[in-house]
Amino acid sequence: MKDSMILLKNIKSNFSKGGPILALILLCIFLAFSNENFLTVSNLMNVTRQAAVNGFLSLGMMVCILTAGIDLSIGFTMTLSSVIMAICAVNLGWNPFFSLLIGLLSGSMLGLVNGLLLTKCKLPHPFISTMGTQNIYKGIALVITGATPIAGMPYVVKWAGASFLSSDPTTFFGKIPVSFILMLITYVLFSIFLNYSTLGRHVYAVGGNMTTAGLSGINVDFVRTSAYVISGFMAACGGIILTGRTDSAYPLSGLLLENDAIAAVVIGGTSFFGGKGNVLGTFSGVLLISVLRNGLNLLNVNADMQTIAIGAVIIIAVFIDVIRNGGFAKVKRHIKAVSDKSLA
């Protein structure tokens, strides 16, 4: 009896959390009616696979935004770390797993630089510092590759980025991409991390009110720095997926990827002012963007129109969230008050 009440409440609260899911479902319904290929298993798996890279980046971005920050360098952090990994694995011929580790480590280090610029050098806002490092990381990636892609990734990288659970494409598992499963696992882990670990909760606290968090004995600098390290690490993960998927690490791969990540996070309902947001929302945001691009391709929409559609969807998705969350609260309150009055 009581349990079922709680369950109901939980479902309701989860659904009310899920504004972006609503936008996602609407879009899917529209696409299902517009193109018969959209709702096929192979296409849906297609979408999930295409979501993976942005999926990883968005998680990192989300953590930064939760602390009321932002990481504009995320795209080229990804590029630089994957390029470093590729150099180790391909040019230097080192052990693939060791190279992978180096890649992940470089990503974290690049994130650390962002974090330290913010907390130790006291740069006023991560927008600036990461805008700076974005350029620096990009430049370094171009310099160390000589602007040439590095092809021929080791098997483990290709496995992560391009393969399926089973090698037989006729079976069910043969249709499920490894990258999507990896992404799913990461999302679950992140959900646990953000909800049940000290650092995770501190991320919310710092984003909610930095001064208060500091006065409560939270090491704010540590939390903020960690957010950027996590972001760098996730970027490196995304880099591995992308490198595997394209079988090459190329120095411009990160171009503008931060925009998709920010869009996914914000569409997912994370507050731009920090402290509020959840993994499920970001997940929906990531899928929404992926579905959108897939749909535009399936419908063979003109290139220029695609740009417009993407802009419009960003605005509409956020707007739906605004309405749902009572951003028009004042208006609503007024309406409610008026109607209460007329009933009395």
Next chain:
Amino acid sequence: MKDSMILLKNIKSNFSKGGPILALILLCIFLAFSNENFLTVSNLMNVTRQAAVNGFLSLGMMVCILTAGIDLSIGFTMTLSSVIMAICAVNLGWNPFFSLLIGLLSGSMLGLVNGLLLTKCKLPHPFISTMGTQNIYKGIALVITGATPIAGMPYVVKWAGASFLSSDPTTFFGKIPVSFILMLITYVLFSIFLNYSTLGRHVYAVGGNMTTAGLSGINVDFVRTSAYVISGFMAACGGIILTGRTDSAYPLSGLLLENDAIAAVVIGGTSFFGGKGNVLGTFSGVLLISVLRNGLNLLNVNADMQTIAIGAVIIIAVFIDVIRNGGFAKVKRHIKAVSDKSLA
């Protein structure tokens, strides 16, 4: 006696405002020693001319940032308004001045859309709404031009963007670009606007504390919307200069221009949290970026290294400001305490 004291104080206070000027001077000194062509009149005028477009965009961006906002669509607002102007003037053959007016008007309207999305649709942060409109404006510009440039601008546009005060290049005035003078005039006007007009002061108040401003009878929505209209208008001005300079309006002209504008504004000492900043700072920021790019070109630094240099300069310039403003007071104190300790 007393006057000279005041003068001294004024200079000091202006200089302390002028952190970015310091960075600019340092850079200029360095370049003057590294390349004999840097300090020639013709090159300096070159720099100023190259600064003009960003100069206009940065002013608009600055007003938005002063209200604690941002206008990521500024680049494509510029593009779309200049493309509209070009269509009127070239394709439709309308009166040049009338077309110019339409261009400026479209810029303001596009800005108005940004403002209304923020204030009427209550989108949470201009970062999102202008990221959306950026894509939309870009798409529209591509659609209405069919993705091809429009060349053959009327004389007045070319005069503004490409000509010199005098047509005789051997005279002094023949070396001074009209666009730079227009930019200078606009900066002076803006300085007056921001310091001596009600709306200008309200921009600061709203950025400093939106709630207080609202409760003090300031129409916050109006001020914020105005900021984006101004930004749109300035973008259109920048568009005219660029169109004149290149004698063509092309649909990708706005790509990534918002980054340079943001960088100039923030390097110029405007607070990313709103309410603080001045025109002189932005001016130095604009020149700094322009000098930097010019210098790197003169020194034949290759593109990758230029990217790195620009990233580094963004960070360093902001860092200088942090130090100057005593952001490191704590650190300094700490160092002092430690050294006191070790001496004792």
Next chain:
Amino acid sequence: MLQKTQETTESVEPGSNAPLLEMRDITKMFPGVVALSHVNLVVRQGEIHLLLGENGAGKSTMIKTIMGINKPEGGEMLWMGKPVKLNTIHDAYQLGIAVIYQELSNIPCLGVVENMYLGNEKKKGPFIDWKEQKRCAKIALERVGLGNLLDVPMENLGMGQRQLVEIARAVDRNAKLIIMDEPTSSLSRSEIDNLLDLMLELNRQGISILFITHKLDEAKKVGHVVTVLKDGKNSGPTLNVEDVSEDQIIKLMVGRELDEKYPRRSVQIGEEMFRCENLCSDKFDNISFHVRKGELLGVFGLVGAGRTETMRAIFGTYPLVEGDIFIEGRKGKVKSARDAIDKGIVLLTENRKEEGLVLIHNIVENGTIVTMNQFKNKFGLIDNKKRTAIVKKYGKDLNLRPLQPEKRAMDFSGGNQQKVVIMKWLLSGAKVFIFDEPTKGVDVAAKVEIYNIMNNLLEQGASIIMVSSEIQEILGMSDRIMVMYEGLETGIVNNDETVDQEQILTLATGGKVNER
């Protein structure tokens, strides 16, 4: 380094006079300010120690120094007789010091339990042990009377409840010393009484309390000893509360005697200036009152009674569903703050830092934010010289200290900040002033100055509506008193000899008294 202290499990006998915390010769400087200069403070075991002083005297700075947030330039700290040096707040917690800061330190978007354990989570392995946290939180919250609020987000609580959560946090940490920096400034009467009772109860259990407040009556009610700070220095030695009178304490704080806590005025009350009838919204219903020229209408009620919303509705910044407003007898509608200002109604919000000032801007900007347009010269440009001159003049009249127009609002003390807010409204030439909690967090001397300003206004023919949760202030200043309870008007009484505190409090808790 942090010195480990012995864990003493048995509670200390109250009255035993061993020093618990000693701050010796503390000096703390901020750029341009000496916040503390050779200050000594000894808190003994089992005592409630009052730390008093004017706004800006350095009380909060002292607290932050104790907690290791401020690193002092000079002086030392002793805990139970042993010198200690705190590097982080955790060191303080470790010793058994808990603190409730002046600015509430909770995070509204997180839950109550989570807020209690913020920075000090109970863990099971790498994860937070939510169950254990909940269990412990429940015990602590029950001690402060909030046992049923476990699952609520902080933002749904009232101010008083939030304050209690902070205390529960301190209790849960087994603190030996709880420091409270003005915990009562945003609480209602009954909440204050609750809190004071709780303090006495905690004290009985052997916990020492360092208590900062500007309300001397409550201070005298619970305090054992008192230390007064003035301009960052000790103003006299620590005294037993029983041995000193309120006036003596005030003299230590201010450096002179205050003539009268509630200065009298002689004003001829004139015709009606403002009237509202039947105001309704979601937070209040059926509010009708009027105020006349030269009259001060006090509005009393418990926190949450809906007074703020009512005033905001009059000021045009809260949606009004129904009701009429008359200004000087003429019916009018107030659509926005600007509209209200233009019609001569202004509102001093209760929250001066967030809603009254632009903290990063200077006094000239803040003072003229409402009236910018009045300073235009013939070219339509704002005349900054004129602005500065007027602000200086008004600042002088209001006794603003320091009188530096270029100084940022954030660098002024609370009372002086309030004066800046008052200045901006004075400049607007309003006729009806609504003061919402005008003396919240303001020291005794500054309070009197603010009362004098109000009296001046009344003498010049203005009308004032003063919302306050402090009954003395209401009784001391009002001509008439309106009382609200849960959004309803429970009575308007003339403030003459026949009115007493009990009557008003009865009204404020919903009881009825004959209307006059």
Next chain:
Amino acid sequence: ADTDSDADSSSGEKKSISVIVMALNSDYWHMVEAGAKLAGNEFGYEVNVVGPNSESDSVAQSNMVEDAVTNHVGAIVLAPNEPKVLVSSVQKAKDAGVPVIIIDAALQTDDESLYESFIGTGNYEAGKTAGEYLASKLQKGDKVALIRGLVGQPTHDERANGAKDALEAAGMQIVAIQPADSDRGKAVNVAENIIQTTPDIKCFYATNDEMALGAYQAVEGSQLQKQVIVMGFDGSFGALDSIAEGKLSASLAQKPIEEGYLGVKAAIEVIEGKSVEKKVNNGVVIVDKDNVKSFREEIDAKVAESKKY
């Protein structure tokens, strides 16, 4: 082309040549750089190769032209990344007496006196050649998809349009023209999505090699590599490797090394007062598995040589 520029005072030493490419962020332009350096060395001139960060940044490129003029270079070799936008800066160079050689993409102007010589094929023509090649490998009515760079970027507009016109003329069915912003990762997505709607696709043509390699990745992922031809543009090293491995079917190479070499050579000739041809068509090569080996060897040799200096 003799000039009255004041920089002539330093007549004793040889002037430098500034090569300004569309962007210095791909193999292609690095090969142009190599060719340019080669020529510089051969004739004993200092050659500086610069370029903006992105092929769509025409303003930066205009600035580079102006800055080169300021630097009193002897001549400018320019690959304009916008055919109209760059006209005004070339005009400035001409006004200052600095001769300009255009390479790779044409400058769209009526005033041919602005530049001394144009060396290259033009992207539209090259795209057409690619289209014709593909048509020869396909059956009439086969389904073809085009993956292109940023919309509004003239290079890619022309490459796409040229191929489209040729393919349509030969009776192929073009099922999609979709943008992938010259990015390999995006191209994989786009190609995958196109395969969803058109599983019987016969050919992908991409307007640069990066996108072609991405498209091939998608084709391979769907195990269609046997039936689908994937062709790129540029003849980059990655593409050449892939062709050699039998993956990518072909790439259209515009002979970047020659382009750089001939551009600088022409510039030197102009400086030394010799006359140059107004328009040089240096031709294109379609590299496929038949000629990839020889083509690669030739390039490697030249690059190695240019690296020596």
